[in-house]
Amino acid sequence: MSENDILLEVRNLKKYFPVRKGLLQRVVAEVKAVDDVSFTIRRGETLGLVGESGCGKTTTGRTILRLLEPTSGEVIFHSKRLARDGEEYREVDVASAPPEEVKALRRDMQIVFQDPFSSLNPRMTIAEIIAEPLKVQGISRGQARLDRVAELLKAVGLNADQMRRHPHEFSGGQRQRIGIARALALNPQFVVADEPVSALDASIQAQVINLLGDLQEQFGLTYLFIAHDLSVVKHISNNVAVMYLGRVVELAESDELFAHPLHPYTEALISAVPVPDPDYQVERIILTGDVPSPVRPPSGCHFHPRCRYAKEICRAEAPDFRDDGNGHFVACHFSDSLKLRALKAA
Amino acid sequence: MEHKTPLIEVKNLKTYFRTDNGVCRAVDGISFSISAEKTLGVVGESGCGKSITARSIMALVDPPGRIEEGEILFHRKGEVVDLTKLDPKGRTMRDIRGNDIAMIFQDPMTSLNPVFTIGDQIIEGILLHRKIGRSNARRQAIEMLESVAMPSPEQRVDDYPHQLSGGMRQRAMIAMALSCNPALLIADEPTTALDVTIQAQVIELMRRLQKDFKAAIMFITHDLGVIANIADDVIVMYLGEVVESGTVREIFHNSKHPYTQGLMNSLPVLTHDRGRRLVAIEGNVPSSFAVPDGCRFAPRCPHVMEVCRQRAPRLLDVGNGHRAACHLNETVALEAPV
Helix, strand or coil: CCCCCEEEEEEEEEEEEEEEECCCCEEEEEEEEEEEEEEEEECCCEEEEECCCCCCHHHHHHHHCCCCCCCEEEEEEEEEEEECCEEEEEEEEHHHCCHHHHHHHCCCEEEECCCCCCCCCCCCCHHHHHHHHHHHHCCCCHHHHHHHHHHHHHHCCCCHHHCCCCHHHCCHHHHHHHHHHHHHCCCCCEEEEECCCCCCCHHHHHHHHHHHHHHHHHHCCEEEEEECCHHHHHHHCCEEEEEECCEEEEEEEHHHHHHCCCCHHHHHHHHHCCCCCCCCCCCCCCCCCCCCCCCCCCCCCCCHHHCCCCCHHHHHCCCCCEECCCCCEECCCCCCCCCCCCCCCC | CCCCCEEEEEEEEEEEEEECCEEEEEEEEEEEEEECCCEEEEECCCCCCHHHHHHHHCCCCCCCEEEEEEEEEEEECCEEEEHHHCCCCCHHHHHHECCCEEEECCCHHHHCCCCCCHHHHHHHHHHHHCCCCHHHHHHHHHHHHHHCCCCCHHHHCCCCHHHCCHHHHHHHHHHHHHCCCCCEEEEECCCCCCCHHHHHHHHHHHHHHHHHHCCEEEEEECCHHHHHHHCCEEEEEECCEEEEEEEHHHHHHCCCCHHHHHHHHCCCCCCCCCCCCCCCCCCCCCCCCCCCCCCCCHHHCCCCCHHHHHCCCCCEECCCCCEECCCHHHHCCCCCCC
8 A cells, every 4th residue: 555545535625504584595605514615635644634623524525425415626546456356446536426326326425424313223233233234235135234233343443232222322432433433334345434433432532533543444435524623633543733714724644734833723722722731831822803704704714803814815815735744734824934833832 | 739728628429329230429528618719620430420420519429329428518608508507408408509519510411491482491590599670680680691692692592492502502501500600610521522722712711701701710620622622630540439630630640549640541542652552451440339349449450469458548638739559659750751
């Protein structure tokens, strides 16, 4: 497996939602939930997608999987599967693939949802829930299918003899394990993990984070890890993309991002994270105001009303998302001249 | 922790819920005190009883919940009142609630009334406890909104909760809670529903207001990072009990309880190196309907001994006003967390 072995390429992905009003439900505006987002994820690695509520991170994840129809853009998936005669390589644009192709792609691209309570059908047994993807894809039947369910339960640290139970008999952490087992049922290459630990208590969160790491190693999985918690994202990701109001404002290798943030929003985010050490003193950059509504985002650079470095040009022109060297991408007019604060060591 | 005169002392408080499915021992014999103008951080996972402790102090426990035992001694105007002896709907308790002790809740959307403006809701509290007219109360409400840094308070005072963002709603809640200048402010997960940049704003605001208003704060949260930033003293709760208490430095740098240590080791920390494996606490929090015998943490404890399953450890002083409930402290010293 080479360094540059790319699994997923997202190019200029856009997802706009219409805002309808009145009796005729005319489209009066558009919410640019995902607005020209581009990134790549290498095979076996994790890209962390971080941002505050409403920034479009969940929509990005769902649009990549075609759970939502993209408005425009490409999602190139480089599939590698073991076939009878060696490795089978395929390149598909998920964004434009026809429905039957999308269904086939579901084998390779799966999702783990945030809420382990609403994402499992309460009327189904655990075995039925985990076997559902196998059933839909017409893979295995009878005892073979049950054996696969048992194998999956074991892989996520649950007991195979619990498969006849229903979701309500499990705790939040166990339910999240069930959700992970379901996502792994088809042996996917790529998993979108949408805030998989944010509903869990601290001690359980660590169990699930460790499990996701172990499974990645064991099955060679590639993750898009969506979260709002910067500490979790840093812990689990090789690369991190920071989103603000539908756009990726900065993207870099994880350590690089925290050591040399190039976007003022990233700088403020890093300084706002509470570190569990009473002696850790950091001068917080308190951003004024709230995240603006995505229906009417600010002109130019979306961040300019909250940015302490903003100048005239920021109001007028949106900055390009460009490579600053070594794969460190940033969208800021002044990233070359600003001296931003890095994460202070403990 | 016992320095200065305490503002409130909770002694052996037990709040149980007697249901058809058995007794839920939500709060089971906890003791702590809060000094005037200090911040006590209460930390623990869901179901540990931290919110029920707060509601017990406010006499807001809903049936079938009931305070079964214990005292809540509140020092007020030179006298001591036991809040557990008061009628929850009686005159004295109503006079204390909102006036001497105020509370802010986790979710400002559900705790604000959607059909009244935030101004009306702040004014209601002021009129209830102060002998002033409506227009004066309104002026005070606007001043309060100004002090919590609400943008354009003269206009916002006439806004309904749905017209405000999450951060602004929490500011309105704080303004309402502080409008009668309480001696104790109970904040139950006030920043949990907020984004991290807004959380930083609210924490900064609460710190500043504590200085201005000279209130003591009981800050309830599951987030150890927030606790480290705001608390003077900390109590750690597990399954209805206090397992450890002490100054914030003692708790974070010199923890004497395996649960506290486990919590800290299980946390991904921004300043730590990437990829280091987290040390998770095994198993799940047991149901508070069926608490384990002996030490309640024993089934998940990496240091568990025979005695732990038989006898519950007492909360013992381990020096510097630091107390921990663990049998290990009675035999060998625990190592500090990495």
